[in-house]
Amino acid sequence: MRAGTRAGPTPARDTIRCVKPESAGAWRRIAHLDMDAFFASVELLRYPQLKGLPLVIGGGRRQVDEELLAAQGERALRFIPVAEFPLLKDYVGRGVITTATYAARQFGVGSAMGMMKAAKLCPQALVLPVDFDEIRKFSRLFKSTIAEIAPQVEDRGVDEVYIDFTDVPGGQREGGRVLARLIQKSIFEKTGLTCSIGVAPNKLLAKMASEFNKPNGISIIHEADLESRIWPLNVRKVNGIGPKAGEKLAGLGIHTLGELAAQDPQFLIDRFGKATGAWLHAAAWGRDDSPVVTESEPVSMSRETTFERDLHAVRDKAELGAIFTRLCGQVAADLQRKGYVAKTIGIKLRYDDFKIVTRDQTGEAHTADAATIRKIAGQCLKRVPLERRLRLLGVRAGALAKVGEMPIYESNRPFAQAGRAWSATEFIAVDQLF
Secondary structure (H helix, E strand, O other), X not given: OOOOEOOOOOOOOOOOOOOOOOXXXXXXXEEEEEEOOHHHHHHHHHOHHHOOOOEEEXXXXXXXXXXXXXXOOOOOHHHOOHHHOOEHHHOOOOOEEEEEOHHHHOOOOOOOOEHHHHHHHOOOOEEEOOOHHHHHHHHHHHHHHHHHHOOOEEEOOOOEEEEEOXXXXXXXXXXXXXXXXHHHHHHHHHHOOOEEEEEEOOHHHHHHHOOOOOOOOEEEOOHHHHHHHHOOOEHHHOXXXXXXXXXXXXXXXXXXXXXXXXXXXXXXXXHHOHHHHHHHHHHHOOOOOOOOOOOOOOOOEEEEEEEXXXXXXXXXXXXXXXXXXXXXXXXXXXXXXXXXXXXXXXXXEEEOOOOEEEEEEEEEEEEOOHHHHHHHHHHHHOOOOOOOOEEEEEEEEEEEEEEOOEOEOOOOOOHHHHHHXXXXXXXXHHOOOO
């Protein structure tokens, strides 16, 4: 027997630690709902003629997109001939795929893939830009539909949520399938969109289950299903086990969750540290007591942009300066709109060799002032090398607090002139980029 392993995991009734709420005497049932190819599906509502075709959504609106719409005049979008839509093989730029239809995914195309790389895999795919206004509208609509049926909802992004089924009528019937079916039906009636739902004793297993039967599927996991349905899966199926941890586990001969569950906890702690090692062992055994959080405070707010071409800190100084100013202004507007102030400001750069660097600086007081954010972010730039060309620039605000809870600093200088009041040393260092 290999070092670190036990004779083998033996499931028990309390393996997943099913908890009965004292109020209802019901077994805990948590759902994870994931909208199916959300960004693409929203576009297919406008362009039903593209259903069943390989389609990718990504990048900003280009001239070719404007020309496509302008050529239609008052003709309805659903009547645009398929042959007139831009093809992925003709795409040139640095855009990244936000999502792809299932027809495109069959060719290996997927989210977060560079669009020019995807063009080599599926050149015949059609391409449309992301319409964030439309995405936000449908995101709010499907979430409000869920809340009318099951009020305990945890927002996990534009296209996914956790839902506590435990005390909701129908939440226990058939393990939660009856309620899941009702939610699916209600969302489709309100939006015309489909979703996939996994229901399990906790959030960890529910998220895994929501992937079992896509698209438009429902998967139910009970504590007795651990050995047959969870342990055969690759360790990367657990939300939280990323590429590096997966690679390290593979190097230890651990590929499946069953193999991970068979490890002695101390073996994992010795190799991953106390907290991570203990969590890995618990995750393999399907243990997760985290609650469905209906209200949460944001940790940070950020804005970033990927350039259509690599930009140089000196030769493209004016363009980069304008982008940097805009990002700082957008972060400030986000903070002000949501009622927050930040004390830590940071930057993110990605160079032409894909290396990423980040720098943060904590100010003297909290702020949501655009000029102050730009000044602190500019000071962060003094601590990064700027010789290489840049692919991406981002600005982040952290250490957030609600307005009124902390002293606030606001610049009394106009935003456009704020930089001119800095010291000569600061200005020269920051102006390497701007």
